Amino acid sequence: MRRSSRKLRAGVIGTGMGRYHMEGFATHPNSELLAVCDLNVPEAQAFADKYGAKHVFRDYRKMIAMEELDIVAVATPNYLHPKMTIAALKAGKDVLCEKPIAIRLADAEAMVRAAKRRGKRLMINVGMRFDPVHEELRQRVGRGELGKVYYARSHWIRRKGIPFADFPPTGEMARGEWFVKKRQAGGGALIDIGVHLFDLAWWLIGSPRPTSVLASMYSELLPDRLAKVGVRGDVDDLATALVKCATGQTIFLEVSWDAHQLPHLGYELFGTKAGAAWQDWEHKATLYQDTKAGKPTQKVIRPAGKTPSAYWHFVDSCLDRRRKMNASGEELLQVARVLDAIERSQKTGKAISLQGSGRPSAGGCG
Ligand SMILES: NC(=O)c1ccc[n+]([C@@H]2O[C@H](COP(=O)([O-])OP(=O)(O)OC[C@H]3O[C@@H](n4cnc5c(N)ncnc54)[C@H](O)[C@@H]3O)[C@@H](O)[C@H]2O)c1
Known part of the structure; x- marks a missing residue:
């Protein structure tokens, strides 16, 4: 266990799908929702009130700069996943990012690299796996x-x-x-x-x-x-x-x-x-x-x-770093490679070879 003395403190960016992340973090016995961020501040405030989060932000950079924050969930439009995830990883947070990992393969690779380099968890929310x-x-x-x-x-x-x-x-x-x-x-x-x-x-x-x-x-x-x-x-x-x-x-x-x-x-x-x-x-x-x-x-x-909660699984994986995490960034990078090849096959009208691309390691990253 990383910290037994206090609950993990979570911040969620995005109040659409993000509201399920908030509920997950607020109800896990070993985590709490500390902050909510959205461009729509009144909505962020309403969710903060609902789940007892002390802080509300419009600018995600200010939220992830909070020293006391342990984990960040990214539930914003797809093109924002890489910059928000990488910024949070660089700030030393573990990250649960919504699917798809990213819209450009190079960005997905950079996200996985950033998690590995800093020894942080990066999980992607492909919740269907959890049934x-x-x-x-x-x-x-x-x-x-x-x-x-x-x-x-x-x-x-x-x-x-x-x-x-x-x-x-x-x-x-x-x-x-x-x-x-x-x-x-x-x-x-x-x-x-x-x-x-x-x-x-x-x-x-x-x-x-x-x-x-x-x-x-x-x-x-x-x-x-x-x-x-x-x-x-x-x-x-x-x-x-x-x-x-x-x-x-x-x-x-x-x-x-x-x-x-x-x-x-x-x-x-x-x-x-x-x-x-x-x-x-x-x-x-x-x-x-x-x-x-x-x-x-x-x-x-x-x-x-x-059905076990994907959000609880993420919290448990952050608390116990030896635990094998489901839906790691590395696994979803493999999926991103296939989606990228699908796009390329459509563009070229040809079959795309993926020979030589990497495969996920057993433990995922972090
Ligand atoms: N895992 C699933 O089953 C599932 C289901 C639905 C959506 N999603 C994913 O969740 C993500 C969000 O989708 P959604 O349906 O909630 O979209 P949405 O449009 O309903 O909500 C997105 C939220 O992000 C906020 N936002 C946008 N830019 C922002 C910024 N710069 N800073 C802070 N907040 C910002 C918006 O104000 C909005 O509240 C997407 O990546 C989507 O693919 C996953």
């Missing part, structure tokens, strides 16, 4: 219960799920126009929900090293839909990619913010002994297997227990 159903399947895959998992499909197709066009700007998150601006968001469906779905499938099958990517991206429905609400956007509304890995495993990703299709969310894992499927935020998955006599069977697995 016990995925952890249960990941362990079964790891124990070989599915045999060799050679193929994974991962998909999230929304019908009318374009931020700003379809989500109220008064909602809890995805309120900013930045979501549909390439310069600020880095992309659309791919970087927003593709990051979750690729990460989930890749992590479930053992985080193999990606070696090549062939992808297509579209923005067919988005411009007209945004025009109807008076907004211009220049990001993808659909991305699809085939990712081959050094292990011979293949991941097929398909994500869309808007399509004339039945909406669906889920993944399927194809193993030599068994297959597994999960869908629609259910806390259960189905295992498909043959009996010894070759008869196809299926059973539902339903892990007990509540």
Whole structure:
């Protein structure tokens, strides 16, 4: 344990998705919310009042300069993640940054380097990993219960799920126009929900090293839909990619913010002994297997227990530096490499080789 004498003190930048970070830090028995920062000061003040935070800031640099702050959460528009994260790491804080890690690969690399150099924790909030159903399947895959998992499909197709066009700007998150601006968001469906779905499938099958990517991206429905609400956007509304890995495993990703299709969310894992499927935020998955006599069977697995909090996991990882941290910056850097290759494949119309790019070390950084 780093400090047993007092609670870790947290500061959160951003009051959209950031409100979940605040709740996490305020409710963990060994952490407290000390500061909230947002350009919208009255909103930051309202959250500070709600969770008992003593300080409110408009300028994140002033917040991270606070000596007594231990951890910082970055929950601001994507283009701000690198500069806020690196500044906080340089100020000696451990950082929980929202997904995607960054919109430029070089920035993601710089963030991971900054964490390593200073021996600080850097976790990326890919919260889907924390549902016990995925952890249960990941362990079964790891124990070989599915045999060799050679193929994974991962998909999230929304019908009318374009931020700003379809989500109220008064909602809890995805309120900013930045979501549909390439310069600020880095992309659309791919970087927003593709990051979750690729990460989930890749992590479930053992985080193999990606070696090549062939992808297509579209923005067919988005411009007209945004025009109807008076907004211009220049990001993808659909991305699809085939990712081959050094292990011979293949991941097929398909994500869309808007399509004339039945909406669906889920993944399927194809193993030599068994297959597994999960869908629609259910806390259960189905295992498909043959009996010894070759008869196809299926059973539902339903892990007990509540979904552990990603925010609590981060606090625990900061308190116990020997603990293996889930969703480390290094792991999500691997995912960023794939997203970057997807973009490059779209631009060039060619398969992109990732031979020679690094893979995460077992312990993550920090
Ligand atoms: N993990 C998830 O499932 C999940 C879900 C939603 C959003 N996110 C991520 O969270 C991040 C924020 O998304 P959101 O939905 O909350 O967006 P949002 O537009 O609703 O909120 C962003 C907040 O950041 C504030 N902000 C902008 N610039 C700032 C600055 N310079 N200093 C301080 N505050 C600033 C804005 O005022 C706003 O309150 C994004 O990276 C997004 O991808 C993750």
